[in-house]
Amino acid sequence: MRSRPISAPSVTHALSYRAVALCAFALGACSTMTPTHFHTLMPGEVSARPASAASAPSGATAVILEPIRVPAQVDQPQWVVRLADDTVAVLEEERWASSLRDELREALLEELIVSHGMVDARTVPAPAAPPWRIAIDVRRFDSLPGREARIEGSWTITGGVGARAASRCEWLWREPAAPGMTGLADAHRRALSRLADAVAQAISGAQRGETPACPALDERR
Numbered sequence: 001m002r003s004r005p006i007s008a009p010s011v012t013h014a015l016s017y018r019a020v021a022l023c024a025f026a027l028g029a030c031s032t033m034t035p036t037h038f039h040t041l042m043p044g045e046v047s048a049r050p051a052s053a054a055s056a057p058s059g060a061t062a063v064i065l066e067p068i069r070v071p072a073q074v075d076q077p078q079w080v081v082r083l084a085d086d087t088v089a090v091l092e093e094e095r096w097a098s099s100l101r102d103e104l105r106e107a108l109l110e111e112l113i114v115s116h117g118m119v120d121a122r123t124v125p126a127p128a129a130p131p132w133r134i135a136i137d138v139r140r141f142d143s144l145p146g147r148e149a150r151i152e153g154s155w156t157i158t159g160g161v162g163a164r165a166a167s168r169c170e171w172l173w174r175e176p177a178a179p180g181m182t183g184l185a186d187a188h189r190r191a192l193s194r195l196a197d198a199v200a201q202a203i204s205g206a207q208r209g210e211t212p213a214c215p216a217l218d219e220r221r
Contacts, residue, residue, distance in 0.1 A: 038096070039185040069136070077095040078090050078091060137155075138153040140152040146177060150172070153170075166206035194215075
């Protein structure tokens with residue numbers, strides 16, 4: 001029996017059907033994709049940043065915040081969280097607006113400038129007094145969804161004539177986190193605000209000639 005050739009219209013119809021099916025599959029896949037959420041450590045509710053000036057205001061404290069050291073496993077845009085069974089997970093859909101190293105530095109500097117009246121000596125000409133140099137080493141940056149945010153590390157603050165060491169401290173802060181990822185991000189912002197307050201207090205004490213006491217460590221669990 002001689003086979004009947006497939007006509008061109010039949011082939012076209014089959015291809016069109018296949019194209020429609022592929023498009024429908026692609027649209028269905030796109031509709032089920034989880035959106036990516038971006039978070040920041042920058043403070044949300046602070047007073048307005050002082051207007052830019054040609055030089056630092058009289059009496060302002062000038063600081064230089066060095067790049068912050070963070071553990072390599074968390075220094076990425078994706079969130080690395082610690083689960084209830086003490087394993088860790090990388091959340092592709094929950095991300096920092098930039099690398100964690102940059103988020104920490106920019107947010108801490110913003111807190112020092114806006115909340116404590118300091119100036120960044122790298123962008124504003126410093127007053128007569130030498131700037132205070134702040135070096136921060138973050139050894140732990142733990143994110144426990146629905147439980148807490150925990151940051152731990154040390155700082156070294158130097159300044160004054162001869163850049164003498166003014167403060168070397170260990171610190172650990174824990175902040176309870178509300179359910180959800182926004183609650184966890186807010187807990188990290190509160191912990192970072194506590195770090196900024198403690199750094200500012202240490203520098204103020206050093207300016208008065210005091211030997212600043214290191215902040216009390218939150219209880220380890």
